[in-house]
Amino acid sequence: MMIIADSGSTKVDFRIVDDGGKVRKAACEGLNPLYVTSAAIQEALKSQVQPLSGSKVDSIYFYGAGVIGEAAEKVRSAFAEVFDYDLIFVESDMLGAARALFGDRAGIACILGTGSNSCFYDGRKIVRNVRSGGFILGDEAGGADLGKRLLKAFIKGLLPELLEKEFEERYHLDYAAIVRRVYKEPEPSKFLGSFSPFIEENISHPFINGLVTGAFNDFIGTNVMQYDCHNYEVGFIGSVATVYKDILTKCLDDSGIRPGTILRSPIEALVQYHTRRRQQEARTSEEIMDKAVALVMARTGISDREKARQLLLKFGSVAKAVENYI
Numbered sequence: 001m002m003i004i005a006d007s008g009s010t011k012v013d014f015r016i017v018d019d020g021g022k023v024r025k026a027a028c029e030g031l032n033p034l035y036v037t038s039a040a041i042q043e044a045l046k047s048q049v050q051p052l053s054g055s056k057v058d059s060i061y062f063y064g065a066g067v068i069g070e071a072a073e074k075v076r077s078a079f080a081e082v083f084d085y086d087l088i089f090v091e092s093d094m095l096g097a098a099r100a101l102f103g104d105r106a107g108i109a110c111i112l113g114t115g116s117n118s119c120f121y122d123g124r125k126i127v128r129n130v131r132s133g134g135f136i137l138g139d140e141a142g143g144a145d146l147g148k149r150l151l152k153a154f155i156k157g158l159l160p161e162l163l164e165k166e167f168e169e170r171y172h173l174d175y176a177a178i179v180r181r182v183y184k185e186p187e188p189s190k191f192l193g194s195f196s197p198f199i200e201e202n203i204s205h206p207f208i209n210g211l212v213t214g215a216f217n218d219f220i221g222t223n224v225m226q227y228d229c230h231n232y233e234v235g236f237i238g239s240v241a242t243v244y245k246d247i248l249t250k251c252l253d254d255s256g257i258r259p260g261t262i263l264r265s266p267i268e269a270l271v272q273y274h275t276r277r278r279q280q281e282a283r284t285s286e287e288i289m290d291k292a293v294a295l296v297m298a299r300t301g302i303s304d305r306e307k308a309r310q311l312l313l314k315f316g317s318v319a320k321a322v323e324n325y326i
Contacts (some may be wrong), residue, residue: 001057003049003083004274006096006267007032007064008113010190012044013267016053023271024052032066041078050082059087061274063096063266065115094119095126099273100266101235107260108227110219112248113238114193116142118223120232130223135189141212141219143240146199147192149211151178160207170198200243212244216251224257233260300325 002017007030014026028044030036060079067075072090079088098109098121110118116139120128135144153159154167155175167173173181182188202208224234234257241248242264252259263269296308299322311321 001053002274002278003053003057003060003062004267004270005060005062005064006265006270007062007067007093010114012064013265014049015267015271016049017271017275021275026052032064038074038078038081041075042081045078045082053083055082056084058085060085060089061270062088062090063093063270064090065093067092092126093117094129095121096266096270097235097237098126100237100263100269101261102233103273103276107232108224108229108234110224110234110236110241111238112141112219112236112241114143114189115139116145116219116223116238116240118227120227128227130226135192138222139189140222141215141240142238143193143196144189145192146212146215146240147195149215150195150199150208151182151192153207153211154178160205163202163205163207166202167198171195196240196243203244203247209247212247213251216244216248217255220251220255220257224252225255229255229257233258235260236262237264237266239264296321296325 001019004015004017006013010030012028012030014028016024016026018024026048028048060083062075062079064075067090075090076088079085094109094111094117097111097117098107098119101107101109102121102123104123106123107121108118109121110116115132115135117132118130119126132138135142135148139145150159150167154164155178159167181191185191199208199212203212234252236242236248241262245262248262249259295318296302296311297305299318300308300311302308302311302325308321311325314321314324
C-alpha cells in the first residue's frame with residue numbers, strides 16, 4: 001500500500017495505491033505545516049485517508065508547500081501517529097511538480113497556482129531554484145500576484161470605467177477595507193487570490209489581458225530566464241497556468257522558449273511516477289535475487305532453485321548461505 005499526497009495552498013489531494021495497482025482518492029483542506037497544527041494534520045489523515053488505506057502502509061510520499069526543516073518533521077510526526085509505515089518521504093511541492101512534469105528527464109519545472117515557483121531539475125533532484133519570494137517579494141503571475149495587480153489598478157484609479165463599476169458592484173470594497181484585508185487580517189494571499197474569477201471572466205478585455213500578459217512576462221523574465229531555458233523544455237503545474245494557457249504559451253513563444261507540458265495538478269502524474277519506480281525497483285530486486293540464488297546453487301551443488309532461495313533468505317547473504325549449507 002502506497003500513499004501519495006500533493007498539498008497545495010487550499011487543498012490536499014491524496015491517492016492510495018494498493019499492491020494490485022488499484023487507486024483510491026481522498027482530499028481535504030490545505031495542510032501547510034507552517035500554518036496548521038500537528039493535531040489538525042493527524043485529524044485529516046484519520047478522517048480522510050486511513051479509512052481507505054488502513055493503518056499499515058509500505059511507503060508514503062508527501063509533496064507540499066512549506067515542508068522544510070521543522071515543518072517537514074511536523075508532517076512526518078503526524079503520519080507516524082496515524083500510520084505504521086516502512087518508508088516516508090516528505091518533499092517540497094516543487095520536487096513534486098518536477099517529477100510530475102519530467103519523470104526521469106531533465107527540465108525546467110514551474111508552479112503557477114496561488115503562488116509561483118520554479119526550478120531546474122536534472123531528472124533526479126532539484127539542482128537550482130530561483131527563490132519564490134512569497135506574495136510580497138515575488139510569486140510573479142501566481143493567483144495572489146494577479147489579484148494584487150488588479151487591486152493596485154483599482155485603488156490607483158487605473159481600471160477602465162466599466163471594469164471599475166463591475167468590480168465595485170461585485171465586491172463592495174473600498175480603499176480602507178482593502179488595506180485592512182491585506183495588512184491586518186490573516187491569510188492575505190488567499191484574499192488576493194480570491195479575485196481570480198473576476199480576472200478569468202474578463203480575460204477578453206484588453207486591460208485584463210494585458211495585466212495577465214504582463215504578469216507572465218515578469219515571471220518569465222525574473223524566473224525562467226535565469227535557467228538554460230532555450231535548451232530545456234519548460235513545464236508548468238497549477239490553475240493559473242492552465243486557465244491562461246493560451247496567453248502563457250504566447251508569452252513563452254515570444255521569448256523564444258519551448259513550452260512543455262502544462263498540468264492543472266501533479267497528483268495523477270505522481271501516481272504514474274511512483275508506480276513506475278516501484279515496478280522498476282521490484283524488477284531490480286528480483287534480478288539481484290535471481291543472481292544470488294544462482295551463485296548459491298553453483299557453490300553448493302543444490303539443484304532445487306526454491307531450496308537455494310530459502311537458504312539465502314534464511315542466512316541473508318550468499319557467503320553465509322554457502323557456509324551454513326556446507
